[in-house]
Amino acid sequence: MKFFGRKKPMSALDSLRGAGWKCASCDLTHKGMFHLASFAPDFWEGPEEYEPNGAIRFDGDFLSEDFCVVGGEHFFVRCVFDIPVHGLAEKFGFGVWSTLSRANFQIYLDGFDEGTYANLGPWTGWFSNRLAPFGDTLNQPCWVHPQLARQRPVITLGNEEHDLASAQARGITPERVLELYAAYGHVVS
Ligand SMILES: [Zn+2]
Structure with missing residues (x-):
């Protein structure tokens, strides 16, 4: 394909490397790669609103940025699912939730x-959480790896054959990251 007198369109990798791109849906200019996050576990049916972490209660329902009780x-607990991106040193992060035992x-x-x-x-x-672009992820057995120095726990899947696990093991392309953004309402205009 030729681009008559036009600048070559920005590649997906350029977008993730920090060239700003105007988002067609949320009206922001995104710069470089950003993380996506699930607001709460999919089991949460309460208000879409966080209480402070310090207000944690073990009875009834509770939701803060990092903790949830149903x-x-x-x-x-809120964790991070890291996925390497081909061509980038930085990993793409999905903010997701996992159950833990009470202990x-x-x-x-x-x-x-x-x-x-x-x-x-x-x-x-x-x-x-259901991460639709990776098939059936809800209720998959997983491992929660607590991190030191107030970093969110890192999560890995028990089933290494799962699409999400293989994305984490093999990495994904920059184009795939843009597809994920689109699936979550951020579209390159
Ligand atoms: Zn956006």
């Missing part, structure tokens, strides 16, 4: 402010 018996949830809470934990797991959990 019905006083299901405990969730591990307590260990996480106890160490949260200091960023050091009684043990570093990994802790078992169930993946608690």
